[in-house]
Amino acid sequence: MIYSEGKVTIEVPDSEKLLKKNEVFLNENKKLDRDLHVILINSLDWKAKSFLDLMAASGIRAIRLAKETKSFNRIVMNDIKKTAYDNMKLNAERNKIKAEFYNKSSQDLFCELRESFDNIDVDPFGSPVYFIRDAVQHVEKEGILSITSTDTGCLSGSFPTACARRYHSKSYLSEFYYESGLRILAKSAIEEASIYDTALVPIFSHAIGHYFRIYFKKIRGAKQTDNLLKNIQSISYCPYCLHREIGSAKICPNCKKNTTIIGPLFTGKIFDDKLLTNMISQNSEYTELLKRMQEENKIDIPWHYTTDRVSRVYKLTEPPITKLPYARTHINAKGFKTKDSIKEIVEKFKKLQ
Ligand SMILES: C[S@@+](CC[C@H](N)C(=O)[O-])C[C@H]1O[C@@H](n2cnc3c(N)ncnc32)[C@H](O)[C@@H]1O
Ligand SMILES: [Zn+2]
Secondary structure: OEEEEOOEEEEOOOHHHOOHHHOOOOOHHHHHHHHHHHHHHHOOOOOOOEEEEOOOOOOHHHHHHHHHOOOOOEEEEEOOOHHHHHHHHHHHHHOOOOOEEEOOOHHHHHHHOOOOEEEEEEOOOOOOHHHHHHHHHOEEEEEEEEEEEOOHHHHHOOOHHHHHHHHOOEOOOOOOHHHHHHHHHHHHHHHHHHOOOEEEEEEEEEEEOOEEEEEEEEEEOHHHHHHHHOOEEEEEEOOOOOOEEEOOOOEOOOOOOEOEEEEEEEOOOOOOHHHHHHHHOOOOOOHHHHHHHHHHHHOOOOOOEEHHHHHHHOOOOOOOHHHOOOEEOOOOOOEEEOOOOHHHHHHHHHHOO
């Protein structure tokens, strides 16, 4: 199959002619993810010179970054699958990209490669947590670790037992389940890195579609790491009246019913505002999305409300979200962020009935 995206055209073997174990993975629905990666690299205040695509599959991400950004002078692609390795080489050649290629498990690659990279991308099937300890040690100081997780069901509350096992955190299907899932993933990566006195500071994230994506800036230092870890907390959430607060209160102070504890998770900012401003100034097709991210980033709370849940719980007619005086979130079209209490929110809804 021939496939074009951004400024590149690649060819991947037709999967029906191959056994599953030989298929080369290509997800056309992740164009948005790769587009945003290109925009992000072009928006940095510094030049990222080296990129390691740890699980490159067809190589599309690395090839796009090589072609569509000006900064990289060293691109390394790796995949454990031989068919992927053969395919990424062909695709790089086809797009006239100079790169180094490896056909190793990530673990073996990290044993072999002694140097560090300005950006390492970790994009496995499922959870990236298994790879973070190794990967973070090979990211340059102030460099970027970017991770993808398709483990959204586990992180967002559909499989809380698996989440507890894998991320040591309680996931829950609240109305902000995707945001709490993204933040549990961030917590897990931050904790993995903290054992090396390394702070992984989130600079850009998205939770759209079937995967989560987080870009972290790596900062070395015990003090910076301790400060970042202060943002790992739990949320006490009341499914009856929708009150929520940071902490582990077992009884809702609003309606006196039992709460649910969600987390621990990362409660700090998941975007760097300056980076968002730079990304917006690139005038891409994602300007509206990026502006919404900037809006949500101003309200420093680790959750959102949704118009449908508030209306259902309080038996009100659902107002159009555009009529509410609240910041919106990129995660849910009906989601809004505010520091107002649930009582104040309900008052605003009532005025719109
Ligand atoms: C989701 S795909 C990567 C997609 C690619 N990054 C893209 O943007 O199209 C995951 C890839 O990880 C590879 N993989 C899985 N485990 C690995 C490991 N331990 N080391 C290296 N590659 C691995 C798989 O062979 C597969 O090609
Ligand atoms: Zn309550």
